[in-house]
Amino acid sequence: MFVDTARVYVKGGDGGNGMVAYRREKYVPEGGPAGGDGGHGGDVIFAVDEGLRTLLDFKYQRHYKASPGENGRNKNQHGRSAESYIVKVPPGTVVTDADTGEFLGDLTANGQQLIVAKGGRGGRGNTRFATAKNKAPDMAEKGEPGEERWVQLELKVIADVGLVGFPSVGKSTLLSVVSAARPKIGAYHFTTLSPNLGVVDVGDGRSFVLADLPGLIEGAHEGQGLGMQFLRHVERTRVILHVVDMAGSEGRDPYEDWLKINEELQYYNAKLEQRPQVIVANKMDISEAEERLQEFRQKVGDGFPIYPVSGMTRQGIQELLYKVADILDSIPAMEPDALESVEEITERKVYKVEEEAIPFTIHQENGAFIVESARLEKLVRMTNFEQYDAVKRFQRIMKGIGVDQALREKGAQDGDMVIVGDLEFEYSE
Incomplete structure (x- = not known):
């Protein structure tokens, strides 16, 4: 699972x-x-x-x-x-x-x-x-x-290259052809329900990790279909392989499919528009594909490299792999966000709370005066009120930071209830 x-x-x-x-x-x-x-x-x-x-x-x-x-x-x-x-x-x-x-x-x-x-x-x-x-x-x-x-x-799956595209365009078949991965392949939508990873050996000493990601549909950025379950994984890839069913096997237009998927990527994260993208014109073994490819090239223009392939016959696969490897060689690796590691944590310092300013607020609720302060609440939890000296220290701190004066200004009188965290006590001059 x-x-x-x-x-x-x-x-x-x-x-x-x-x-x-x-x-x-x-x-x-x-x-x-x-x-x-x-x-x-x-x-x-x-x-x-x-x-x-x-x-x-x-x-x-x-x-x-x-x-x-x-x-x-x-x-x-x-x-x-x-x-x-x-x-x-x-x-x-x-x-x-x-x-x-x-x-x-x-x-x-x-x-x-x-x-x-x-x-x-x-x-x-x-x-x-x-x-x-x-x-x-x-x-x-x-x-x-x-x-x-x-x-x-x-x-978010970490892979060098991510396969994107509508369901049933041949992404899983392509992954199985170029790597040792064996994803589930079926003639129905959403056969792939989770990312599959495979290591691709280009054949010239280079290799990269390829991810077959669950298929997109229109409205995925709003949660339609597999929605966010797919899109979060695209963020990690350095290169996007956009797989298009060039034969239009299900009556869809390849160019419209390509536009819709790119819109979903942009809606989810505008930075994905800047990610290198290679168009994989798949299912070229079907007779109608060649004619559609010519129309597709004219509409897309020269902005994206287009590689006609067939996952079934392996036509054009090697040229595609060389191109992807060349792109990976030309762009830097994705840098992880800076983290605070265990080694970077400096030695904890112990401060005397009496010498520090402690922010607090006071408001009334059901006749009681509520003193709110994360630092004072921590002080309450660390004070043993069964020890006389500890109680005197707590009183001294409350007075030193101005809580006593603030309570008087709020109208507190002898016998009024004061609450600090889990501690309840009667106010006394």
């Missing part, structure tokens, strides 16, 4: 919790803090495996979660960071955020990697919070939650 789209959930591992601990040694009656930091959670990473050709695996497994980091220990021992969770994808996979549509990466080269969900950093142990005023803080951070999101995967 060929599957070229998938929607999956990914979550980076949570960071380990920091620890509250103190030195307990003989002859050291008042040992200082000795709580270690938690380890970082694992990242979820998509990595290209050239042995894969479909997104079928994602049909059966849709959730991918990395492991959390270990908690910190006493004697200032840090918890172990978790290993990254490597998920293999086929070359040609485009990754976007399923909810926002944000482009995340285009994975084309074998071994290429993309972090799709970063693990959370480990929480700091109480050693990190020691100051001149508080030399033995009784608090530690919880681990930072790992990133989580739904991502959309879209596979």
Whole structure:
């Protein structure tokens, strides 16, 4: 089964919790803090495996979660960071955020990697919070939650050359003749329901990858027929072989067919109009084809090379292959989009939240004051409110960034409910 789209959930591992601990040694009656930091959670990473050709695996497994980091220990021992969770994808996979549509990466080269969900950093142990005023803080951070999101995967077949044309014009037959691929061939429309790839040996030491793509019909860019299932794969090809039934076997006009297919390509992606295109005048073994070919040449003009061939008798096939190989030699390879690889990710930095400006908004809902801020909500999740020093730190941050003042300006009074993320508390002057 060929599957070229998938929607999956990914979550980076949570960071380990920091620890509250103190030195307990003989002859050291008042040992200082000795709580270690938690380890970082694992990242979820998509990595290209050239042995894969479909997104079928994602049909059966849709959730991918990395492991959390270990908690910190006493004697200032840090918890172990978790290993990254490597998920293999086929070359040609485009990754976007399923909810926002944000482009995340285009994975084309074998071994290429993309972090799709970063693990959370480990929480700091109480050693990190020691100051001149508080030399033995009784608090530690919880681990930072790992990133989580739904991502959309879209596979676009990578091939040097793509066969396009109406159904039943002979694309699959042509692929079977020039390569070792054995696509399904039938005398009915949409025999080919998924892309088929074949390696073509030109015979002079050159070779290229040829893709037989599902047949187009008018309105494909709007989803008619196989619609987008076909068009997404054309984007990856460097050269387009436009196969035309020159015999008009089904009563269609070859020139009108050629115009309609080009219109569909242009509607889908205007850049495809600039892609080198070779017209393959197929089924030349049928008697009516020669006369139609002359009319076709006059209408098309000199803008496109036209090669008369027969997939059945192999007439003109070798000349066509030489031409395609020459074009490939003359144009550069398609460059994949720049990605942020694992090696390019710099070491995470730990910032003191007290020293940073934290944006927030406040609005009222059902009598409660709702404070909205992604940074504050993360702070809530990383604060252990069972620790007195941690609560005092949270209050100090809220005051330092101006939340207290903003609540007063909004009319908050003693006893009013304030909500920050999952935390609810009563406002007090």
